[in-house]
Amino acid sequence: MTDHGAEAAGLDPPVARVLPRRHVVAVALGNALEFYDFITYAFFAAQIGRTFFPSDRPGISLLASLATFGAGFLTRPLGAWVIGRMGDRRGRKPAMLLSFALIGIAVIGLPLTPSYAAIGLWAPALVVGFRLLQGFALGGEVGPSTAFLMEAAPPMRRGLYISMQAMSADAAVLMAGLVGVLLAHWLSPAALDAWGWRLALGLGAVIVPFGWFMRRNLVETLDAATATRPAAPPSEPWMPSYRRVALLGLAMLAAATTTNYVLDYMTTYANATLGMPERLALGATVMVGLCGLVCDPLSGWLSDRIGRKPVMVVPWVVLLLVIFPAFWLLGRERSGVALFGITAVLAIASTLSTGTVLVAVTESLPAHVRSGGLGMIYAVAISVFGGSTQFVVAWLTQLTGNPLAPAWYMIGAVVVGLVAITQVPETAPVKRARLAPMAEAGTLSTSS
Numbered sequence: 001m002t003d004h005g006a007e008a009a010g011l012d013p014p015v016a017r018v019l020p021r022r023h024v025v026a027v028a029l030g031n032a033l034e035f036y037d038f039i040t041y042a043f044f045a046a047q048i049g050r051t052f053f054p055s056d057r058p059g060i061s062l063l064a065s066l067a068t069f070g071a072g073f074l075t076r077p078l079g080a081w082v083i084g085r086m087g088d089r090r091g092r093k094p095a096m097l098l099s100f101a102l103i104g105i106a107v108i109g110l111p112l113t114p115s116y117a118a119i120g121l122w123a124p125a126l127v128v129g130f131r132l133l134q135g136f137a138l139g140g141e142v143g144p145s146t147a148f149l150m151e152a153a154p155p156m157r158r159g160l161y162i163s164m165q166a167m168s169a170d171a172a173v174l175m176a177g178l179v180g181v182l183l184a185h186w187l188s189p190a191a192l193d194a195w196g197w198r199l200a201l202g203l204g205a206v207i208v209p210f211g212w213f214m215r216r217n218l219v220e221t222l223d224a225a226t227a228t229r230p231a232a233p234p235s236e237p238w239m240p241s242y243r244r245v246a247l248l249g250l251a252m253l254a255a256a257t258t259t260n261y262v263l264d265y266m267t268t269y270a271n272a273t274l275g276m277p278e279r280l281a282l283g284a285t286v287m288v289g290l291c292g293l294v295c296d297p298l299s300g301w302l303s304d305r306i307g308r309k310p311v312m313v314v315p316w317v318v319l320l321l322v323i324f325p326a327f328w329l330l331g332r333e334r335s336g337v338a339l340f341g342i343t344a345v346l347a348i349a350s351t352l353s354t355g356t357v358l359v360a361v362t363e364s365l366p367a368h369v370r371s372g373g374l375g376m377i378y379a380v381a382i383s384v385f386g387g388s389t390q391f392v393v394a395w396l397t398q399l400t401g402n403p404l405a406p407a408w409y410m411i412g413a414v415v416v417g418l419v420a421i422t423q424v425p426e427t428a429p430v431k432r433a434r435l436a437p438m439a440e441a442g443t444l445s446t447s448s
Contacts, residue, residue, distance in 0.1 A: 024161065026214035027148055028168035029207060030100050030141045035169040036204040037107055037134070039176035039285055041069050042264055042390065044197035046272070051115045051193070052124045068124070070391050072131035076139030076379035083140020084375030087147065088368055091220045095144035095371065099137045100215055104208035106134030111201040139382075143375025150362050150370070151221035155429045156304055159359045163300025166355040170292025173264070177286035179203060180267075184279045223367065242369065246377055248420050249361040252312075253381035255417025256354035259319070261389040262410045263288050263350060266343055268390070270330075273403050280336050284343045291347035299355040307428045308360040312353045312421050319349035320414045327407035357417075363427035385413070 041048065049065030079099070087095035109130045116123040146165055153161035179200050187196045266288065270281035303311040326342045358378075365373045389409070396405040 022214065023152070023218055024149065024164055026211065026218060027096065027145045028164045029211035029214065030096065030103065030145055031165050032168040032172040033100075033103055033107060033204060033207060033211065034138050034141065034172075036172035036176050037201065038069075039173050039264060040180065040197075040200045040204065042268060043176065043180040043282065043285070044192070044200060045069070045268060045390075047193050047197045048127075051197075052113075052127050054116055067391055068128055068131055070388055071128055072135030072138075073383040073386060073388075075132045075135040076383045077376060079136035079139025079141075080143060080375030080379035081139075081372065083137075084143035084372035086140075087144035087222075087371030087375075091222045092144040092148040092151075092371060093215070093218045093220050095140060096148065096218070097212065097215050099141040099144070100208075100212050102137030103134060103141065104205070104212065106130045106137065107201070107208060108205040111198040111205065135383075139379040140375060142378045143371040143373070146358065146362050146374055147367075147370040148218075148221050151367070158363065159300035159303035159308070159356065159428070160297060161300070162359045162362060163296045163355050165358060166299075166351070167293060167296040170289050170296055170351070172289075173285060174289025174293060176200070176204075177267075177282060177284075177289050181279065181282045181286060184282055242365065242373060245361075245364045246373070248424050249364065249374075249377045250381055251420035252357045252417050252424075253361060253378055254385045255316075255413045255420070256350075256357045257381050257386045258389055258413035259350045259410055259417075260354055261386050262393065262406050262413075263343070263347055265390045265393055265406070266339075269393070269397075269406060270339055272394070273397055274331065274334050276334055276336075276339065280339065283336070284339055287340050287343045288347045291344055292351045295348055295351035296355045299352045300359065302352075303356045303359060303428060307426050308356050308363075309421060309424070309426055311356045312360065313418065315349045315352035316414050316418055316421075319346065319353070320411065320418070322346070322349065323410050323414070324404070324407050327404050331403045353417075360424065360427050364424075 045065045046061070049061035053061050053064035053068070083095050083099050086098070110127060113126045113130070114123055142165075146162060149161045149164060150158050183192065183196045183200055264285065266284040267281045270276040270284055271278050299311055322345060326346055330338050330342045361377060362370065362374055393406045393409055396409065397403065
């Protein structure tokens with residue numbers, strides 16, 4: 001392990017590890033499972049609400065369902081602290097095995113839970129319990145897995161490797177969208193309410209045993225010197241050494257999270273707010289997934305060649321300019337062409353930037369706090385903004401009666417992200433040589 005001064009200067013370790021492709025897939029599966037479950041839950045939020053939170057008012061059931069989904073985000077910071085710190089002390093591999101096993105328990109448990117009509121209050125209690133467990137596990141998943149990908153990558157390809165996290169998420173979004181579209185096409189509304197949503201969630205559980213066994217064959221990327229380093233005092237990783245990293249990283253990831261989750265809400269928005277047919281609305285998420293599959297690796301590849309900041313700034317500026325006109329046009333037209341075209345434009349602009357945000361924050365942390373540090377920053381951003389976005393957007397829309405509420409929420413997030421990006425230095429190795437004096441001066445550090 002390089003010492004702290006070397007890391008702050010952005011020096012690379014003497015040996016770069018290059019792992020088999022199957023190992024990268026094994027790491028990305030955890031992120032894919034998270035987003036498949038997330039999108040599927042969002043697709044069938046109304047059905048899940050009626051199953052576990054019955055009410056005479058459909059809007060109340062939907063809000064209760066979304067609030068329960070958001071409850072899982074409350075335990076993410078705890079999971080990031082416990083499992084993320086484990087990744088910094090004992091290694092990335094054991095941390096990833098633990099998080100994936102816990103994710104599997106929660107993902108399998110939810111579709112097997114009986115309805116409120118069958119077991120009464122035990123039904124929503126079990127649902128909340130599974131969401132809390134899954135949130136804990138997912139909070140501990142991102143830090144070790146992203147650190148692993150960075151440490152496995154050749155220095156000049158870190159952006160591409162880390163983009164596999166985002167790409168796996170969008171592959172899961174696409175898969176969830178296709179499953180939702182097919183089930184909505186084949187099944188009646190009554191069948192979707194009774195068991196269709198359970199089938200959709202259960203399909204995600206199929207990959208749990210395969211993913212866990214694939215992870216058992218991973219090699220450790222954490223240096224022995226780092227793994228055996230005495231634990232730092234609780235205040236050392238953040239106060240004051242990494243306070244700036246944490247705050248700026250939090251602002252950027254919060255903006256990225258909000259824009260992504262608003263896009264993931266497009267299906268519910270098109271159906272519940274704009275009154276578009278469910279089968280048509282489900283296609284919006286398929287479009288988000290398709291755009292992400294193309295733009296995520298492109299974003300990582302570009303950031304390795306021209307730097308992180310241009311790839312973060314330019315797409316978000318474009319996004320800022322088109323958000324309001326896009327939602328206004330969609331509310332006016334309410335057609336499939338408008339829905340798919342507008343979703344594609346927003347998804348491309350958002351995805352090109354947000355994938356690189358994770359790369360920049362990961363590179364800003366040295367190895368001995370990378371897993372726990374990144375996990376905490378990401379978990380707080382996800383917990384505060386990801387967990388609340390769908391609920392807040394639905395609530396604001398109902399409160400104001402204005403279908404443009406998601407646009408204003410998204411605009412605010414992008415502005416915060418752009419302001420934060422202006423305050424961070426470049427972390428890409430391709431530009432690091434001329435930025436080393438900035439790192440030594442004590443700004444946001446670049447690390448190996």
